Structures are given as C-alpha cells and as structure tokens.
Amino acid sequence: MKKLAIVTSHPIQYYAPWFRYLANIGCLSIKVFYLWDFGVKQQVDEGFGQAFQWDIPLLNGYEYEFVTNVSPNPGTHHFWGLQNPSLISQVRAYNPDAVLLMSYNYASIYRLLWNWNTHNIPLLFRGDSHRLLPIKGIKAFVRRQFITQIYRYFAACLYVGKANYEYFQYHGVSKNNLFFSPHAIDNDRFSTQARTAKQQAITWKQELGIRQDHAVILFAGKFEETKRPIDLLQAFLQAKLDNVSLLFVGAGILEDDLKSQAAGQENIYFAPFQNQSLMPRTYAIADLVVLPSYGETWGLVINEAMCLARPVIVSNHVGCSQDLVHPGKNGLIFSAGDVSALADSLQAAFSDRKSLQQWGETSRRIISKYTYMEATQGLTQAIDHILKK
Known part of the structure; x- marks a missing residue:
C-alpha cells in the first residue's frame, strides 16, 4: 500500500472527513501533518472575530500529528503564521511515497519546497485558486511568473473545478499533470x-x-x-x-x-x-x-x-x-x-x-456527484501517474 503524507494548515471541518474516508477505504496509507491546532482548541477566528472550536470530531479515524508552530502570531491570515522548523524531518520520518500539500503560501511550506528532494519523493498540490477576478499590470505579470515557478516543484496538481483548472493551466501546469479532485463536504x-x-x-x-x-x-x-x-x-x-x-x-x-x-x-x-x-x-x-x-x-x-x-x-x-x-x-x-x-x-x-x-x-x-469518492479517484490517479514516471 502506497504511503501518502498530507501537509495542511490545521484541522478543517471539510477535510477531516475526507482524511477519515481515505484511511478507511484501504487504497492508501495516509498521515496528516498539521501546522496549527486551530479548530480543536478554542481560539479566536480572525474572520468571525470571536473564539470557538468546532463541535464535530476532526481528529478521529486517521493518523495525524501536529508539527510545533513557533510563530509568535500563529494562523493562516498571514505568511509568517505557520513556522514549523521540524516539518521536513517529521515528514521524512514517515518515509512516504508521495507528499500532498493543501496550500503553499506560508513560511513553512516554502522552506519545505526549497529543501525537499522531489526526485526521490514527489510532491502533489491540491488548490482552489482561480482568475475569475483577473488582476492586470506589472504586479500581475510578476506574480504569474513567480507562481509558475512554484508549480514546477509539483509532479502533479489536483484541481477542484473548472475555474481552478484554468488557473493551473494559466500558470503553466500541463493538462497531463492535472487531475480532477472536486471540492466536497461530508x-x-x-x-x-x-x-x-x-x-x-x-x-x-x-x-x-x-x-x-x-x-x-x-x-x-x-x-x-x-x-x-x-x-x-x-x-x-x-x-x-x-x-x-x-x-x-x-x-x-x-x-x-x-x-x-x-x-x-x-x-x-x-x-x-x-x-x-x-x-x-x-x-x-x-x-x-x-x-x-x-x-x-x-x-x-x-x-x-x-x-x-x-x-x-x-x-x-x-x-x-x-x-x-x-x-x-x-x-x-x-x-x-x-x-x-x-x-x-x-x-x-x-x-x-x-x-x-x-x-x-x-x-x-x-x-450527489461531488463526493469524497470522486475526490479520492483524482488523488489516486495522480499518485499512480507520478510514481510511474
């Protein structure tokens, strides 16, 4: 059974049931590496402006570990909110066949990208960005070039929908390396x-x-x-x-x-x-x-x-x-x-x-067609694809 490490910011009510599904169907051995403990402990959410924790189980039914976050202001609302010095060593210790990143625009993730041997253990990325609100000008040009370079670290990308597919293609990802893994909930x-x-x-x-x-x-x-x-x-x-x-x-x-x-x-x-x-x-x-x-x-x-x-x-x-x-x-x-x-x-x-x-x-x-089963099919197709290279 192939081993997949999943790196994501924090326990999220939409993703945790998917991780549980992945662990239970038996086609993959997964371990989730969380970079922050929001959602399972009562903390202030920047958007809601109040403290809470989710009242459904987010850590049951799959293997996970938290990676110590040393940021003085932890969170996903800014670049330095995820600073996890031991991330690379903890993921390596799991000895995965591939690593799936659920985001990249944080200090810890960039450090992993720049120090990971992608030839030995390939990286996957699943994102949901789009260009439905296009940005123009020199800043947009520079941003496009930068993101295009980032995506070259990934052996394959999972897209959640049509607008996201077009976003990946706009940033140079070949359609041969794109796999449909739709956004789904429980x-x-x-x-x-x-x-x-x-x-x-x-x-x-x-x-x-x-x-x-x-x-x-x-x-x-x-x-x-x-x-x-x-x-x-x-x-x-x-x-x-x-x-x-x-x-x-x-x-x-x-x-x-x-x-x-x-x-x-x-x-x-x-x-x-x-x-x-x-x-x-x-x-x-x-x-x-x-x-x-x-x-x-x-x-x-x-x-x-x-x-x-x-x-x-x-x-x-x-x-x-x-x-x-x-x-x-x-x-x-x-x-x-x-x-x-x-x-x-x-x-x-x-x-x-x-x-x-x-x-x-x-x-x-x-x-009814946007399910964890559909999301998993795209993921397993991408893993099979990159491990055959």
Missing part, C-alpha cells in the same frame, strides 16, 4: 440529518420571530468585505419581495454596519454564528441560499446548502459557480458587485415558488 452528514433539520428549523423560525408563511433568503458565513453581505441586504431592499424574509447567520467585522443599515427595515433578521452541528438546521430554514462574494475561491457553503436540496444564487466571482450552479435549473449567477443584478435575480427566483422548490431538488442531484 454529504452523508447533511443528507441524513435533513428530516430532523427540517423539524428543528420550524422551531428556530419561531424563535427568531420570522413569520411561518414567509420564505427565507439565507446568508451564512463571515460578515466581511469579500463575502459582500451588504450587497445582499441592499438587493433585498431593492427587490421588494412579498412574504419573504432575509436572514443573516454569522459574525464578523461588518456586523455593526449590517445591523445599522437593517435598522427600521422589515423582515430582516440576524442569528449568531452557528457551529457545525447546527448547520443542517441553518440550511433547512432557507428557501434560497445566496453567496454574493467578490473573489470566493470555491464556496463550500453552496455544497452544504445543495445537500439540503436548497436552490442557490451566487456571484460570478464564486469559484464553484461554473460547476455547481446551472442557471435556471438549480439557481442563478449574477455579476459580482452589481446590486441591481442581484435584486433582479432575487425577483426571478421568487417569481415562481413551485419552480424554486424544483431547483432545490436539482441541487441535490448535482451535489
């Missing part, structure tokens, strides 16, 4: 809780004070500029929808601005950050989920919503838009930053409530 956890979540959502709707005969538009995530929650608030006010409420779930730097602009307006509600065990209920309360981000790498919130059979609206700068959103079939796509276009999309979605429900069922069918 679909089973969400789908098996759908019925219970629906009942919980009825009670929660009453607790929030939302009228039971109102449809609900949901924004769930960090209240930050990149995710553009204020665009959604303004679009909702423009759309003037009958019997529809808007619910913001989360926290972040824009919370005060959002609440200030919503003050005195009808049918706009707020709920605090919801931990992972409550996310099925969070989506179950919604009749439509909106992600208006300006530069979202993928948007796994959309995967989660679609598992609960929810129709979706996303901006064209959301990485999953080309893969998961089929306009007029399970949702709509609008131009990022265009509040009027988003308002028009909201009006179109609620012009036919029956079609909106059908969009939700289509969402469920689409997301």
Whole structure:
C-alpha cells in the first residue's frame, strides 16, 4: 500500500472527513501533518472575530500529528503564521511515497519546497485558486511568473473545478499533470440529518420571530468585505419581495454596519454564528441560499446548502459557480458587485415558488456527484501517474 503524507494548515471541518474516508477505504496509507491546532482548541477566528472550536470530531479515524508552530502570531491570515522548523524531518520520518500539500503560501511550506528532494519523493498540490477576478499590470505579470515557478516543484496538481483548472493551466501546469479532485463536504452528514433539520428549523423560525408563511433568503458565513453581505441586504431592499424574509447567520467585522443599515427595515433578521452541528438546521430554514462574494475561491457553503436540496444564487466571482450552479435549473449567477443584478435575480427566483422548490431538488442531484469518492479517484490517479514516471 502506497504511503501518502498530507501537509495542511490545521484541522478543517471539510477535510477531516475526507482524511477519515481515505484511511478507511484501504487504497492508501495516509498521515496528516498539521501546522496549527486551530479548530480543536478554542481560539479566536480572525474572520468571525470571536473564539470557538468546532463541535464535530476532526481528529478521529486517521493518523495525524501536529508539527510545533513557533510563530509568535500563529494562523493562516498571514505568511509568517505557520513556522514549523521540524516539518521536513517529521515528514521524512514517515518515509512516504508521495507528499500532498493543501496550500503553499506560508513560511513553512516554502522552506519545505526549497529543501525537499522531489526526485526521490514527489510532491502533489491540491488548490482552489482561480482568475475569475483577473488582476492586470506589472504586479500581475510578476506574480504569474513567480507562481509558475512554484508549480514546477509539483509532479502533479489536483484541481477542484473548472475555474481552478484554468488557473493551473494559466500558470503553466500541463493538462497531463492535472487531475480532477472536486471540492466536497461530508454529504452523508447533511443528507441524513435533513428530516430532523427540517423539524428543528420550524422551531428556530419561531424563535427568531420570522413569520411561518414567509420564505427565507439565507446568508451564512463571515460578515466581511469579500463575502459582500451588504450587497445582499441592499438587493433585498431593492427587490421588494412579498412574504419573504432575509436572514443573516454569522459574525464578523461588518456586523455593526449590517445591523445599522437593517435598522427600521422589515423582515430582516440576524442569528449568531452557528457551529457545525447546527448547520443542517441553518440550511433547512432557507428557501434560497445566496453567496454574493467578490473573489470566493470555491464556496463550500453552496455544497452544504445543495445537500439540503436548497436552490442557490451566487456571484460570478464564486469559484464553484461554473460547476455547481446551472442557471435556471438549480439557481442563478449574477455579476459580482452589481446590486441591481442581484435584486433582479432575487425577483426571478421568487417569481415562481413551485419552480424554486424544483431547483432545490436539482441541487441535490448535482451535489450527489461531488463526493469524497470522486475526490479520492483524482488523488489516486495522480499518485499512480507520478510514481510511474
């Protein structure tokens, strides 16, 4: 059995179930090397602006070890947030056949790249960057040249979707070294809780004070500029929808601005950050989920919503838009930053409530093909490819 070392920043609620899946199917022997302990200990999240730890198991069912992080300000919000002097020696001690990196733009990862013998033990990379928001000028040119050089360290790259595939090709990665490993979540956890979540959502709707005969538009995530929650608030006010409420779930730097602009307006509600065990209920309360981000790498919130059979609206700068959103079939796509276009999309979605429900069922069918099994197939194909070289 081939041995794979996986190097990633910290335990993440989307990746941990995949690692568990990889360990259980028996096609690979894996060990995950974590560079930070966020998520399993209560710490402040920069985006949410509050301390928490995830309330689902992130370290069960697979082999892992933490690599000591000596950064005085640990985290993934800056380059020096991951400084792990023993990373290379710990990975070497595992004696893997290949190493998979889940990110690279941190001090520790660059040190590994520059000191690793890629001829003896090849490196793989799985990323989700895209160019849906293209940057021009001399800085963009220099950045392209630099990233192209970085990707030459990798024997193969795993792409999560169409926009990410184009990003890799733009930076010189041959299509022969690209393998599809789609972004996925624990679909089973969400789908098996759908019925219970629906009942919980009825009670929660009453607790929030939302009228039971109102449809609900949901924004769930960090209240930050990149995710553009204020665009959604303004679009909702423009759309003037009958019997529809808007619910913001989360926290972040824009919370005060959002609440200030919503003050005195009808049918706009707020709920605090919801931990992972409550996310099925969070989506179950919604009749439509909106992600208006300006530069979202993928948007796994959309995967989660679609598992609960929810129709979706996303901006064209959301990485999953080309893969998961089929306009007029399970949702709509609008131009990022265009509040009027988003308002028009909201009006179109609620012009036919029956079609909106059908969009939700289509969402469920689409997301059924974005699974850990599909992600694993791409990974194993890439490993077979690079070890035959």
